[in-house]
Amino acid sequence: MTAPLPWLQTQWGQVSRQMEQGRLPHALLLTGPTGVGKLTLARALTRSLLCEQRSDEGAACGECRGCRLMAAGTHPDTVEISPEEDSKVIKIDQIRTLSSYLSLTTQYGGAKVALVHPADALNVNAANSLLKTLEEPAAHAVLILCTSRPASLPATVRSRCQTLRVGIPPADVAAQWLAPQLQSGEFSAEQLLALASGAPLAAAALVGSDSLACRRRVVEGLAAVVTGRQDPVSVSSEWLKAGAELPLYWLYSVTTDIIRLRSSPEHGASVANADLMATLQRIGERVNLRELFARHDQLTAALRAARGQANPQLLLEDLLIGWTPST
Ligand SMILES: [Zn+2]
Structure with a gap:
C-alpha cells in the first residue's frame, strides 16, 4: 500500500507487514522531530x-x-489520549481510564487501538500506571505512543515498546510534497522547510499561521533591544501575546542564524531566516561571538525550563536582558 505520506514508505512497509502477519506488537513508540508525520502514521x-x-x-x-465509523470519528474501539485543555501533562486518571478501556472486549471483534500523544506529556505517575498496561496487554490491545522527545519517557516504558523512528525526509521529497499545496505566496516550499528545520508538516502549518508574524516580531524586538531602542520588559510582553513557545522557538532559530552569519559570512546560504538576513546581520554586528554562544546556551536552558513550571514572562525577560547593550 502507498504510505500515508511519501517519506513514510519504510515505516509503513514495516508495520503493515507485521499487521498482515499478525505480528504487530502490542505497543509501538513512534519517535522523530515534530512535524514529520508520526501522528499521521499512527492514525493510518x-x-x-x-x-x-x-x-x-x-x-x-x-x-x-x-x-x-472511523471517518465519522465514532468508532468505539479506538481512543486518543492527549493532555486535557489547559494542561501540559497527561494525568494518571486519563491512563487509568485508558487501561480499563483497553481491558474490555472489543465492540466489533477486531483490535482495540489507543493513541497517546505526545507521550512525553505523561507525568511520572501516569507513565508508571501505563507501565502496568504495557506489561500485561490484553490480546486485542494495540497502544501507539508518539513523541518527539523519547528520552523524556521512562526507560521502562520505552523498553516495552517497539520503536519506529521517523526522521526528517530528504529535502527534495519534502519540497515535492509541499510545493503543490502552496498558493503563490510570500514563501517558497524550500524557504518554509528551512524555517521548519526540514519537517514537512511543520512547514505546511506555517502558511497563514500566526507563527510567521511572531517570527517577525521576535526579530524586530531583538533588534530594538540590542540597539537599546526598547527595553526587555516591554518587548517580552509584546512577544508573550503569542504565548511563550513560539517566541522561544523563533528566538532559537534566529540566534542560530546570527551565530552562523557571525562566525562565517559565507554561511549566508544556510540560514533559515534568509528573508530577514540583513536585520540579523545588523544584530550580529553588535554582539561578539562568545556572547552569542552564551545567549544560545541560555536559550537552550530556557527551552527546557519552558516545558516545566517556569514563569514565561520572567523567562523571556531574562533572555532579553542578556541582549541589552553593555554600558
Ligand atoms: Zn474498511
Whole structure:
C-alpha cells in the first residue's frame, strides 16, 4: 500500500507487514522531530487495524462499517489520549481510564487501538500506571505512543515498546510534497522547510499561521533591544501575546542564524531566516561571538525550563536582558 505520506514508505512497509502477519506488537513508540508525520502514521495504522476488509497490503478499504465509523470519528474501539485543555501533562486518571478501556472486549471483534500523544506529556505517575498496561496487554490491545522527545519517557516504558523512528525526509521529497499545496505566496516550499528545520508538516502549518508574524516580531524586538531602542520588559510582553513557545522557538532559530552569519559570512546560504538576513546581520554586528554562544546556551536552558513550571514572562525577560547593550 502507498504510505500515508511519501517519506513514510519504510515505516509503513514495516508495520503493515507485521499487521498482515499478525505480528504487530502490542505497543509501538513512534519517535522523530515534530512535524514529520508520526501522528499521521499512527492514525493510518489505526484505520487499517479497524478496517474489516483491508487489502493484502494493509490498506483500509474506506467503505466498511469500521472505516465509516472511523471517518465519522465514532468508532468505539479506538481512543486518543492527549493532555486535557489547559494542561501540559497527561494525568494518571486519563491512563487509568485508558487501561480499563483497553481491558474490555472489543465492540466489533477486531483490535482495540489507543493513541497517546505526545507521550512525553505523561507525568511520572501516569507513565508508571501505563507501565502496568504495557506489561500485561490484553490480546486485542494495540497502544501507539508518539513523541518527539523519547528520552523524556521512562526507560521502562520505552523498553516495552517497539520503536519506529521517523526522521526528517530528504529535502527534495519534502519540497515535492509541499510545493503543490502552496498558493503563490510570500514563501517558497524550500524557504518554509528551512524555517521548519526540514519537517514537512511543520512547514505546511506555517502558511497563514500566526507563527510567521511572531517570527517577525521576535526579530524586530531583538533588534530594538540590542540597539537599546526598547527595553526587555516591554518587548517580552509584546512577544508573550503569542504565548511563550513560539517566541522561544523563533528566538532559537534566529540566534542560530546570527551565530552562523557571525562566525562565517559565507554561511549566508544556510540560514533559515534568509528573508530577514540583513536585520540579523545588523544584530550580529553588535554582539561578539562568545556572547552569542552564551545567549544560545541560555536559550537552550530556557527551552527546557519552558516545558516545566517556569514563569514565561520572567523567562523571556531574562533572555532579553542578556541582549541589552553593555554600558
Ligand atoms: Zn474498511
